[in-house]
Amino acid sequence: MELILNSTNAGERRDIENSPSNHAPFVVAGDWHGNQGWAIATIQSAAREGAATMLHVGDFGLDWPGAKRGRYEARLNGFLQALGITLIVSGGNHDNWKTLEELPVGADGLATFRSNIRVLPRGGRAQISGLVVGALGGAFSVDYGHRSEGKDWWSNEEPTSEEAKKLIEGGPVDVLITHDAPAGVPLTGDLELPPELTARAEKTRTLLREVVDSLAVPHVFCGHWHQRRIHELAHPDGRVSRIDVLNKENSREGNAVLVWPGEAPLRIESLSIRGNQ
Numbered sequence: 001m002e003l004i005l006n007s008t009n010a011g012e013r014r015d016i017e018n019s020p021s022n023h024a025p026f027v028v029a030g031d032w033h034g035n036q037g038w039a040i041a042t043i044q045s046a047a048r049e050g051a052a053t054m055l056h057v058g059d060f061g062l063d064w065p066g067a068k069r070g071r072y073e074a075r076l077n078g079f080l081q082a083l084g085i086t087l088i089v090s091g092g093n094h095d096n097w098k099t100l101e102e103l104p105v106g107a108d109g110l111a112t113f114r115s116n117i118r119v120l121p122r123g124g125r126a127q128i129s130g131l132v133v134g135a136l137g138g139a140f141s142v143d144y145g146h147r148s149e150g151k152d153w154w155s156n157e158e159p160t161s162e163e164a165k166k167l168i169e170g171g172p173v174d175v176l177i178t179h180d181a182p183a184g185v186p187l188t189g190d191l192e193l194p195p196e197l198t199a200r201a202e203k204t205r206t207l208l209r210e211v212v213d214s215l216a217v218p219h220v221f222c223g224h225w226h227q228r229r230i231h232e233l234a235h236p237d238g239r240v241s242r243i244d245v246l247n248k249e250n251s252r253e254g255n256a257v258l259v260w261p262g263e264a265p266l267r268i269e270s271l272s273i274r275g276n277q
Helices: 036-048 071-083 097-102 161-169 195-215
Strands: 026-029 053-056 086-089 111-114 117-119 125-128 131-136 175-178 219-222 229-234 240-245 256-260 267-270
Touching: 026 036, 036 053, 036 071, 036 256, 071 086, 071 111, 071 117, 131 161, 131 195, 161 195, 175 195, 195 229
Parallel strands: 026 053, 053 086, 086 117, 131 175, 175 219, 219 240
Antiparallel strands: 026 256, 111 117, 125 131, 229 240, 256 267
């Protein structure tokens, strides 16, 4: 079932301490691909809405090798510090997975890349804004044959069955952050791919669907497909998972959403991104 923005999925309400009106929203953002101007505009727009926490679904452009390596994250970190915002990244297929996997994970379930840029590891979970948030980031780069390993492609970019199993065995989550979308979510693509690449890409989507079905995750946020979609996946027991696919940079109404943690189902609204890019 396709949904319009701001609709909510069915499911039991749960009590979260304090009334919903006392909670500031957090922001979930889609692919930025290292676009510094757009990233800063999104961060500033989040601050205007009172958000102190942002989640990123991957293709953030984290630690991209090259002559300007580190400048993007340093600039963003300065803005985040000044605005009192913490940005939590779950990797995509265009993030440096060598760096991501080498970061030590703290007791809170998060790794630290910069003071205000943290990482939610693949297969991990953390308490964020009073919610249990899990992550199973990464995806298959269908153009990997035209990329160079360690420079703009990493062979460990896809989530594994072991990481999925770890997430399932950890028990229920309120929110799941992925990069690709679970199988069953209707999406449109511009590329005509040979069958072997299509099958390889579908492996990640199938794995994500297994996790969503096993945990009956109420809310999934993802990106990767460069389009804004909302879809509901129904489970045999009557529970429903709402899947929010976020658009890429330069989509002023589709790249990010505001999420209010004090309500269940979560209230989700588009973040209007304003500012100079």
